[in-house]
Structures are given as structure tokens and as C-alpha cells.
Amino acid sequence: MRIPTRLVLGAAALAVVGMSGAASAQDIRIGEINSYKRLPAFLDPYRNGWEMALDEINAEGGVSMDGKKRKLVVITRDDAGKPGNAVKIAEELVSRENVALLAGGFLSNIGLALADFAKQKKVLYLAGEPLSDALVWESGNRYTFRLRPSTYMQAAMLAEEAAKAGKTKWAAVAPNYAYGKDGVGAYKKAFAATGAKVEWIEEQWPPVFKIDAGPVVRALEQAKPEAIYNVLFGPDLLKFAREGKLRGLFEGRMVVGLLTGEPEYLDPLKDEAPEGWIVTGYPWYAIDTPAHNKFRAAYEKRFKTYPRTGSIVGYNLMLSLAAVLEKAGSTDTEKLVDAMKGLKIEDSPSGPFEYRAIDHQSTMGAWVGRTAVRDGKPVMVDWSYRDGAKYLPPDEEVRKMRPAD
Amino acid sequence: MGFYFTQFLTGLASASSLFLVAAGLSIIFGVTRIVNLAHGSFYMLGAYIAYSIVTSIDVGPVGFWLAVLAAAVAVGLIGVAVEMLLLRRIYHAPEMFQLLATFGVVLVVQDAALAIWGPADKLGPRAPGLDGAVRIFGELVPQYDLAMIVLGPLVLGAIWLLFHKTRWGTLVRAATQDRQMLGALGANQKVLFTSVFFAGAALAGLGGAAQVPREAVSLFTDLNIIAEAFVIVVVGGMGSILGAFLAAVLISELNAFGILIFPQITLVLMFLVMAVILVVRPWGLLGRPEFIARGPGEMPEAPYRPADGRLKLLGLAALLLLVAVPLAGDDFLMVLMVDVLLLALFATSLHFIMGPGGMVSFGHAAYFGLGAYGAAMLTKLLDTPMELAVAGGIAAAAAGAVVFGWFCVRLSGVYFAMLTLAFAQIGWSVVFQWGDVTGGDDGILNVWPAAWASSRIVFYYLTLALCTGAILFMRHLLYAPFGYGLRAGRDSPLRAEAIGIDVRMRQWHGFILAGAMSGLAGSLYAFSKGSVFPDIMAIPQSIDGLMMVLLGGVKTLSGPYVGAAAFHLLEDQISRLEFWRAILGVTILFLVIVFPQGLVGFLRQRLSRDEAAP
Structure with a gap:
């Protein structure tokens, strides 16, 4: 039953395409895969971001190619948070939907699975959200690029800031999976590289989203560290912040938090947000540049809410895709890959960045500041934007980590 | 102090x-x-x-x-x-x-x-x-x-x-x-x-x-708590409220002090405790031996009948359709059908112990995962050719089943189910935690098929041949003395023992065989995706297997693969929609109410009713 139906449909579709070839071939199809239902708190803003950019690009007629304007069409699918599913969907998008390239991913393992698929099937994959360092280094390949500042970059920004305080006895708390381990490892490495003296006296590794915050807070407290490095996020961060405050863990201690300043993670804490933590994040309410003001105004008008980190990642993702298609002037994968290398995005709301030819990592940066509570709302203060290009290891080191294409 | x-x-x-x-x-x-x-x-x-x-x-x-x-x-x-x-x-x-x-x-x-x-x-x-x-x-x-x-x-x-x-x-x-x-x-x-x-x-x-x-x-709370709740109930002893309280205290305190020495312990602690308790006390801390309680009005299961001519024709027709799949000229259809075939084998191997064996496993994904990881690690670490890596995957899964099964078959009913779950979770946490060897949750990449099998069409036929062969082999076993013994052990352990069947031994062998077959599915899965991640041996994968068997009909032999196909194709289609989880959920509820015997069970009931009518 299945096959004849498919055959008929397929034949019909072919016929339609054949007849109106010129018209529909105008559109450039992009495949996007993400775990929308599994992680809606982070991915709804992300989807808003790229949808907005997509509509803006198409309102201008699309991207210029061979002197003609061609519209972008995004085919987006939910992978339910399973890497195997994501690969299956990627197969479908490539072989049945004829997409020019793939984008998306949030969980690092899905990013890695898609990257490996891209390498095997020779199709361009732009990872938006996944943070894993392996994506561009140990497991990097010719066909994979990544937008968001990686775990290493953000940890390095924090380490630079934290090392100034001269604390030597450190404790770490991180979710027990790849992101947590990378987050701690990168920070240790970057901190040591600053030359500051440091001693790690305690580590806690609760399972992701399952922290039993009371015992963890007390274990950290018992070690009496001078400073704490925190990689927790989502519901874990909320519980940890509340228990830590109740049990006096943060009193007189410096706390550094990876991603803690991102609205997705900080805002649910409301007036209980910890104050004075050194964090990476996104102070959307205070950034005053023409590009960001325009982005924010359009976003708030359209979605009746403020942008989150995901929004800006989604927006920049779509800008990058449009830019690379225009630069390559073709949907041919090899040409797209060559165009991605060194691709510059000048007018993004977060400031200019480029995709490095050496490791395919973009130089999009992040904002580093301190947490505070203003009018009952958590905010970042004393922040500054850190250009990602300055927080990457030297080129020789990158070449050593990354396999040859 | x-x-x-x-x-x-x-x-x-x-x-x-x-x-x-x-x-x-x-x-x-x-x-x-x-x-x-x-x-x-x-x-x-x-x-x-x-x-x-x-x-x-x-x-x-x-x-x-x-x-x-x-x-x-x-x-x-x-x-x-x-x-x-x-x-x-x-x-x-x-x-x-x-x-x-x-x-x-x-x-x-x-x-x-x-x-x-x-x-x-x-x-x-x-x-x-x-x-x-x-x-x-x-x-x-x-x-x-x-x-x-x-x-x-x-x-x-x-x-x-x-x-x-x-x-x-x-x-x-x-x-x-x-x-x-x-x-x-x-x-x-x-x-x-x-x-x-x-x-x-x-x-x-x-x-x-x-x-x-x-x-x-x-929104994570529901799935985070459910496994823990089951563990507490089983460790305490089913039906014992005081036991549940003691179990909760035991596990929470072990966790509170455990993390002081070994901060990663939370990941696996509950399941370790459960495995130890169930091995030492098969009915939990304060539980009593389970009464054999059948559902109200449940019919004793009819013996399996060999396929008649009509059924054989149907099977042949289905197989011919599968062989014809590549003719559709749709690459993705082959990819999708590889998924379906592998899940069908996975579900059939689960059914092998669950249906005829009467041993409901909540941790069958462990063997699927062992197969996948066995094959992937051989490929990655030793650069083993695909053919040998698949064999290695089967061996790894079978070895896991030998060890875990030996403990599990000593229990029955829900205690058996929970011990399989405990072992599966322990296996999962080893894979998850041991990043240096298994890649942790970043998985193992670059596990693509050998050159000769790398085209979609060849890989499809390879999968089709191996899965059909394995499914027919298991079916054949169920009509052989081995299968009769297995079913005898399920229906009446005492009588089976009396006529000289070593029930526990038979169940153990069945468990190992099911594990090996699941391992075959897993190792092929690794090559079909090119990468493996710990999620394929986590709880949701085991639950998916149960869903497929139940959807198809646990009391039928073709139920598991029909259920696997229905479940996977439904999910594939429905996940394109915005509220796909709710729609999938409602679809399942609908199927459950309309087909309480499962899809194949329903068909068989209808057919036999038609035959009974003059």
C-alpha cells in the first residue's frame, strides 16, 4: 500500500517540478533540525530569532544569486532530542527535500551526530547552538561550521575576568555530562593560562536536571573554597541558587557562572537572583548599538516579549546562511564550504563576526558582567562585550587538535 | 559532627x-x-x-x-x-x-x-x-x-x-x-x-x-521523577508503604553522603542500590513473595499455531513488498525502512522473552546499546572491518545478557522487570561516565559501513536479509522444543520442572538469545547512523520497545514487528506537526481503546471469529 502511493505522489511531484521548474527552483531550500519540544525554554526564542531574520531577508526579495533574487524556504523538523532521529531527518531533508544545506542542533551530541553526517554525505552543516568544543576541534571536519561562542571561548572570557580577583582555592559544580565536563576543563585550562595561582579543592557533579541541591551545596560549603565556578543551568541553577543562598554558601565567596547571565537561565530566579556573580550572558536591556536597537525593537514588536540569547543566535544563524549563499553564488556544497571560510557578517545585532577558516568557528562573542537585582528583576551590570576572536587558542594549538580535512 | x-x-x-x-x-x-x-x-x-x-x-x-x-x-x-x-x-x-x-x-x-x-x-x-x-x-x-x-x-x-x-x-x-x-x-x-x-x-x-x-x-520533572519513584517502590517491596519510606531514606542518605566521596555517584546510585537489594532480597526490603495475580477475566493464552496457507501468503507478500522498496527510487524511504527493520528486530527480540517467556524486561535497550557500542568501539579502537564488528556487537550484547540474565531469571514479575532496568541503567551510566573509552554522551562518531555496503541500497538489502533471517530464526525456535519449554516455564513453572525442564536455565538461555538478537539490531543501527550515543541504551529506548510489542499485540508472534512498523512510521509522520507529542499521545490512546489486544491481536480475533461463523 505504502509504496504505490509514494510512487504516485513522487511521480506527481516530479511532474509538477518539471512543469514549473523555473518558478519553484527559484527558492533555496534550507533544512533545519532541532529539539524544539524537548527544550522549548531555549529553543522557542531561537526559532523566533531565525523566523524573524528569514522574513526580513525574504521581504527584500531573498538572496542575490546570478543577478536574480531568490527566496529562502526553511524546512524545520523536530528530532525529539535523539541523535539517531536527527540523522534520519537529515537524510530525509537531503535526499527528499533537496535542501541546499543543513542547520540547527542544540544538544552537543546531536550537533556531533549531524556534523559526522555532514562529513559523510558531503553537505554543509551550520551548527547554531551546540557548544561542544569537539565540534570544531577534535571532531571538526570540512563540512561543519559553528556559530555560537563555544564552551572554551566563554570559559576563557570568565577566566580572564576571574583571575584578576586573585582567589586561589576553587570549587566547581557542573552537570555530569559532556557540557559540564568541557565547561570545567576549559575553565581550568584557561585559568591556568592566565598564570594565576589556583588550587581546585572540591568538585560536585550532579546529573543534569536532577540536582539534589541541598547535599551538593553543603558538600561545597564544607570544602570552604574562596571561589566557586558554576556550570549549572536550567532548573538545576534555580535550585542551586536558592539552596545556596538559604544555606549561606555564597556569603563572602566569589562565584563565577558559565551562561548564568543568559536571560533563559537568569530570569526565572526573579528577585532571588544571586548578586555579584561574574557571568557570561546577554544584557539585552542595556545594549545600545544601532543594529541591536533595530533588532530588539522589531523582535519586541513581533513577539510581544524581549529577546533571549537563543533569539540572537537564531537571528545570526539565518543572517549567516543568507550571507554564505550570496557569497557562494551557488547552492553547490563545495562552493558553499569555501564561501563559509572567512565569511564576514558585519551588521549582526551582536556586532561583526567572521567564520574562521582555520577551524570553522565563528568569532561571535559574548557579554561578560556581574549579576545584580534591579527593581525586583535580575540583570547584568558592569558588562562589556568580548569579541570571540580574542578567546581562542593559538593557531598551532588549533591545528594540532583538529584533524586535517 | x-x-x-x-x-x-x-x-x-x-x-x-x-x-x-x-x-x-x-x-x-x-x-x-x-x-x-x-x-x-x-x-x-x-x-x-x-x-x-x-x-x-x-x-x-x-x-x-x-x-x-x-x-x-x-x-x-x-x-x-x-x-x-x-x-x-x-x-x-x-x-x-x-x-x-x-x-x-x-x-x-x-x-x-x-x-x-x-x-x-x-x-x-x-x-x-x-x-x-x-x-x-x-x-x-x-x-x-x-x-x-x-x-x-x-x-x-x-x-x-x-x-x-x-x-x-x-x-x-x-x-x-x-x-x-x-x-x-x-x-x-x-x-x-x-x-x-x-x-x-x-x-x-x-x-x-x-x-x-x-x-x-x-517540564522535565515528570520523566525525572518516574524512574526514581519505581525504584523506591521496588526497593521497599511492592505494596509495602513502610518499605517505600525506608527505601527513600536509604537512597537519599546514601546519596547525601555518597557525593562527599564520589561526586558522580548520583547518576547511578539508585540503580546500584536496587540491583544489590533485589539480588539479596528478591522481594525488596519489606515485600512479600508475589501472588500470581492474573488480570480480571484474562483468558489463558492459546498455544501458537503454525502459520496456515493464508498467513504464509500474507507474509510472503509483505516480504516481497519490502524487497521492492528500493524500486520506489526514494533514498529516504530506504533509510526509514532500515530504521523500521532494526526496530522490528529489537521489538521481536524483546517479545521473545516477554511473550513466550513471560519475562517482561524494562531494560532491553541495554543489549541494543551493547551491540551498538560493541560494534562502534571495535571499529573505532581496532579498526575492525564491519562484518567482524557486527559479530563483535552481537557477542558484546550476548555477554551482557549472560551476566545480567543470570541474576534476573532468579526473579519474576515486576521484580524481574525492575532488575533488568537496574542493570540497563548501570550499563548506561558506565557508557555515559566513562568518557575516555566510550566518548561519554559525545558518543562515538564515524562508524560508517564498509565500502561495499555503503550505498543505501546495499545496506538496505543487508539489513533486510539479516533482520528477516533473525526474526524467522526466533520464530522457528518458538516452534522447536526450546520454545515449547520456554512457554511451559511461563504457564506453569511447577509442572515444567516436574517433566524435567530446567525452567531457570531455559529462561536464561532465552534471555541470552534475545540479548544477542537485540545486539545484532543495535550493531546494524550504529552503522546505519554513523554514530552511537548513550541515549540508545537509556530508559526511553526500552520503553519504546515495550510500546511496539504492546501496540502490535503481546500474544501474537507477528505483533512485535507490526507494532514496530506502526509505532515508528506513526512517530515519523506525526513528529512533523507542531503539537506532535499530544497528537501522538492521543493516537496511542485511541489505538489502545480500539485495539485492546494490539493491532495483530485484533486482526486475529476478527479472523478467528469469521472462521467460527458458519
Whole structure:
């Protein structure tokens, strides 16, 4: 039953395409895969971001190619948070939907699975959200690029800031999976590289989203560290912040938090947000540049809410895709890959960045500041934007980590 | 000293919250024998409802606890609705079938909660009057923790009084021991079941609501708590409320002190404890040997009949269709069908022990995962050719089944199921934690097929040949003396022993064979995706397998692969839609109510009815 139906449909579709070839071939199809239902708190803003950019690009007629304007069409699918599913969907998008390239991913393992698929099937994959360092280094390949500042970059920004305080006895708390381990490892490495003296006296590794915050807070407290490095996020961060405050863990201690300043993670804490933590994040309410003001105004008008980190990642993702298609002037994968290398995005709301030819990592940066509570709302203060290009290891080191294409 | 005492108190507070959820689950399972996957959803709803109440009205110290109670009652009523509208219709279905229905409820509740409360995590206010911390031996302890420490034993006492001083409680205890006898004595089972569902769901709701001042309310809560609740119930002993309390205290305290020495321990601690307890005490801490309780009016299973001419033709036609798939010229169709074939083999191997063997495994994904990891690691570390790597995957899965199975077959019923789950979780956590060797959750990449099999069409035919061969081999075994012995052991262990069948040995061999076949599916899966990640041996994968078998019909031989195809193709199509989880959930509920014998079971019933008619 299945096959004849498919055959008929397929034949019909072919016929339609054949007849109106010129018209529909105008559109450039992009495949996007993400775990929308599994992680809606982070991915709804992300989807808003790229949808907005997509509509803006198409309102201008699309991207210029061979002197003609061609519209972008995004085919987006939910992978339910399973890497195997994501690969299956990627197969479908490539072989049945004829997409020019793939984008998306949030969980690092899905990013890695898609990257490996891209390498095997020779199709361009732009990872938006996944943070894993392996994506561009140990497991990097010719066909994979990544937008968001990686775990290493953000940890390095924090380490630079934290090392100034001269604390030597450190404790770490991180979710027990790849992101947590990378987050701690990168920070240790970057901190040591600053030359500051440091001693790690305690580590806690609760399972992701399952922290039993009371015992963890007390274990950290018992070690009496001078400073704490925190990689927790989502519901874990909320519980940890509340228990830590109740049990006096943060009193007189410096706390550094990876991603803690991102609205997705900080805002649910409301007036209980910890104050004075050194964090990476996104102070959307205070950034005053023409590009960001325009982005924010359009976003708030359209979605009746403020942008989150995901929004800006989604927006920049779509800008990058449009830019690379225009630069390559073709949907041919090899040409797209060559165009991605060194691709510059000048007018993004977060400031200019480029995709490095050496490791395919973009130089999009992040904002580093301190947490505070203003009018009952958590905010970042004393922040500054850190250009990602300055927080990457030297080129020789990158070449050593990354396999040859 | 002060530190250890307060750490002990912190553990007790965590224990109380675990106990509340587990108590409800224990009562529901004890009476209705339903493995209620939706229990975590009840817990999550309790938390969300309580959050909504305490953030929308300004509650005082008394009002807060009233709000918690109101949330519990509301969730109790939702439980009643689930029981009356859904489960009541399928009590006559084969054992475990209700699992499928509660899975549908989980999916629907997930999307409903997302639609009602939105995606962002919620942090409720602290409890009024209990929002500070007190110093005990110089250490700060949150007041609310102390309240939780009191609440646990309070609820335990209330349940004890209810069970021992009321007629309802007597009925519940009687039903837990022997439901059929209770029915024969004239107790109204309908009312009893509904009221038990109310009590169980309300306890879960209470547990969730009481956590609002301690925990973030998030959409992850339901799946996070459900496995833990089952572990507590089983470690304590099914049906024993005091046992559940002891188990909650034991596990929480081991966790509180365990993380001081080995901070990664939380990941696996519960399942380690459960494995040890079940090996030493097969019925949990305070449980008693299980009565053999069949569902009300459940028919004894008819013996398998060899396929008649019509069925053989049907099978041949299906096989020909599968062979013709590449002719469609659609590359993705082949990719999709490879998934279907591998899941069909996975489900069939699960059914091999679950149906004819009568051993319901909650951890069958372990062998799928061992197969995949075995093959992937051979490829990655030793650069083994694909053919050998697949064989290695099978061997790895079989070896795992040899060890785990040896312990598991000593248990039966839900204890067997939970021990398989415990081993699967231990295996999963080893793979997950041992990053240097297994890649942790970053997995193993670059496991693509050998050059000769790398085209989609060749890989498809390879998969088709191996899966069909393996499925037919298992089918053949079930008609061979081995299979008859397996079924004899399921239907009457005593008689089987009497005629000289070593039941345990037979079950062990069946378990190993099913593990090996699952390993074959897993190792091919690794090559079909090019990468492996720990999620393929995690709980959801095991649950998916159960769903496929149940959907197809556990009492039929073709049920598992028909169920696998239906489940995977449904998911593939429905996941394109916006509210796909709710739609998938409702579809499952619909199928459950219309086909309580499973898809193939329904067809067979219809066919045999047609034949019986003149």
C-alpha cells in the first residue's frame, strides 16, 4: 500500500517540478533540525530569532544569486532530542527535500551526530547552538561550521575576568555530562593560562536536571573554597541558587557562572537572583548599538516579549546562511564550504563576526558582567562585550587538535 | 559532627519528597497492577497547579498549605478522570497493556503543560513562615527542609491509619494481596479502583506541590521523577508503604553522603542500590513473595499455531513488498525502512522473552546499546572491518545478557522487570561516565559501513536479509522444543520442572538469545547512523520497545514487528506537526481503546471469529 502511493505522489511531484521548474527552483531550500519540544525554554526564542531574520531577508526579495533574487524556504523538523532521529531527518531533508544545506542542533551530541553526517554525505552543516568544543576541534571536519561562542571561548572570557580577583582555592559544580565536563576543563585550562595561582579543592557533579541541591551545596560549603565556578543551568541553577543562598554558601565567596547571565537561565530566579556573580550572558536591556536597537525593537514588536540569547543566535544563524549563499553564488556544497571560510557578517545585532577558516568557528562573542537585582528583576551590570576572536587558542594549538580535512 | 548531622537532615528532607511520590505509585500498583508511567505527570501537574495558586493569590502560612492540599486534590481528580475515561476500558487487556495507555497520557500531559504554563522554568516563592534557615550545630538548615522531614512520616502515619482503621484501607490491603478473591467476596472493584487512583494521584500531586518551595517547576520533572519513584517502590517491596519510606531514606542518605566521596555517584546510585537489594532480597526490603495475580477475566493464552496457507501468503507478500522498496527510487524511504527493520528486530527480540517467556524486561535497550557500542568501539579502537564488528556487537550484547540474565531469571514479575532496568541503567551510566573509552554522551562518531555496503541500497538489502533471517530464526525456535519449554516455564513453572525442564536455565538461555538478537539490531543501527550515543541504551529506548510489542499485540508472534512498523512510521509522520507529542499521545490512546489486544491481536480475533461463523 505504502509504496504505490509514494510512487504516485513522487511521480506527481516530479511532474509538477518539471512543469514549473523555473518558478519553484527559484527558492533555496534550507533544512533545519532541532529539539524544539524537548527544550522549548531555549529553543522557542531561537526559532523566533531565525523566523524573524528569514522574513526580513525574504521581504527584500531573498538572496542575490546570478543577478536574480531568490527566496529562502526553511524546512524545520523536530528530532525529539535523539541523535539517531536527527540523522534520519537529515537524510530525509537531503535526499527528499533537496535542501541546499543543513542547520540547527542544540544538544552537543546531536550537533556531533549531524556534523559526522555532514562529513559523510558531503553537505554543509551550520551548527547554531551546540557548544561542544569537539565540534570544531577534535571532531571538526570540512563540512561543519559553528556559530555560537563555544564552551572554551566563554570559559576563557570568565577566566580572564576571574583571575584578576586573585582567589586561589576553587570549587566547581557542573552537570555530569559532556557540557559540564568541557565547561570545567576549559575553565581550568584557561585559568591556568592566565598564570594565576589556583588550587581546585572540591568538585560536585550532579546529573543534569536532577540536582539534589541541598547535599551538593553543603558538600561545597564544607570544602570552604574562596571561589566557586558554576556550570549549572536550567532548573538545576534555580535550585542551586536558592539552596545556596538559604544555606549561606555564597556569603563572602566569589562565584563565577558559565551562561548564568543568559536571560533563559537568569530570569526565572526573579528577585532571588544571586548578586555579584561574574557571568557570561546577554544584557539585552542595556545594549545600545544601532543594529541591536533595530533588532530588539522589531523582535519586541513581533513577539510581544524581549529577546533571549537563543533569539540572537537564531537571528545570526539565518543572517549567516543568507550571507554564505550570496557569497557562494551557488547552492553547490563545495562552493558553499569555501564561501563559509572567512565569511564576514558585519551588521549582526551582536556586532561583526567572521567564520574562521582555520577551524570553522565563528568569532561571535559574548557579554561578560556581574549579576545584580534591579527593581525586583535580575540583570547584568558592569558588562562589556568580548569579541570571540580574542578567546581562542593559538593557531598551532588549533591545528594540532583538529584533524586535517 | 555538626556537618554530618545536618547532612543527614538534608538527606531526610529529600527522602520525604521521594516517599510521597513513591507511596502513591505503590498503592496504585498494589491494587490495580498497572505500571503507571503517568505517575510522574501527576507529580508535575501537582507542582504546576500549586505554583499557579501560590503565585496568583497572596497566601499566608496557612494558605500555603491549603494551596498544596488543593493542588493534591485537583491532581487526584485528574487521576480519577484518567481511570474512568481510559483505564477502566482496558482492564481486560493482557497484562502490562495499560502501560501503553499511561504512556499516551504522559505525552498528552507534556504538551498540555507546555501549552498552559509555557516553556520557561518556574521558581515558586518560598513557603510563607518557613522561608528562612535555622542554625543546628552551627550549620544553616532551611526551615522548609525541617517541615519536609516532618511531612514524610506524617503522611506515612496517615496512610497507616487509613489502611488499618478504615474499611477502605482493609479493602485496599486485601486487593493488594489477592484481587480476585476480593472480587469473589463481592467487593465493588470499580469503586475501589477509582478511589485508589484518586489516592495515588493525589499523593503524587502532594509530592509535587510540596516541592514548589524547594525545586524549580520545569517540564522535565515528570520523566525525572518516574524512574526514581519505581525504584523506591521496588526497593521497599511492592505494596509495602513502610518499605517505600525506608527505601527513600536509604537512597537519599546514601546519596547525601555518597557525593562527599564520589561526586558522580548520583547518576547511578539508585540503580546500584536496587540491583544489590533485589539480588539479596528478591522481594525488596519489606515485600512479600508475589501472588500470581492474573488480570480480571484474562483468558489463558492459546498455544501458537503454525502459520496456515493464508498467513504464509500474507507474509510472503509483505516480504516481497519490502524487497521492492528500493524500486520506489526514494533514498529516504530506504533509510526509514532500515530504521523500521532494526526496530522490528529489537521489538521481536524483546517479545521473545516477554511473550513466550513471560519475562517482561524494562531494560532491553541495554543489549541494543551493547551491540551498538560493541560494534562502534571495535571499529573505532581496532579498526575492525564491519562484518567482524557486527559479530563483535552481537557477542558484546550476548555477554551482557549472560551476566545480567543470570541474576534476573532468579526473579519474576515486576521484580524481574525492575532488575533488568537496574542493570540497563548501570550499563548506561558506565557508557555515559566513562568518557575516555566510550566518548561519554559525545558518543562515538564515524562508524560508517564498509565500502561495499555503503550505498543505501546495499545496506538496505543487508539489513533486510539479516533482520528477516533473525526474526524467522526466533520464530522457528518458538516452534522447536526450546520454545515449547520456554512457554511451559511461563504457564506453569511447577509442572515444567516436574517433566524435567530446567525452567531457570531455559529462561536464561532465552534471555541470552534475545540479548544477542537485540545486539545484532543495535550493531546494524550504529552503522546505519554513523554514530552511537548513550541515549540508545537509556530508559526511553526500552520503553519504546515495550510500546511496539504492546501496540502490535503481546500474544501474537507477528505483533512485535507490526507494532514496530506502526509505532515508528506513526512517530515519523506525526513528529512533523507542531503539537506532535499530544497528537501522538492521543493516537496511542485511541489505538489502545480500539485495539485492546494490539493491532495483530485484533486482526486475529476478527479472523478467528469469521472462521467460527458458519
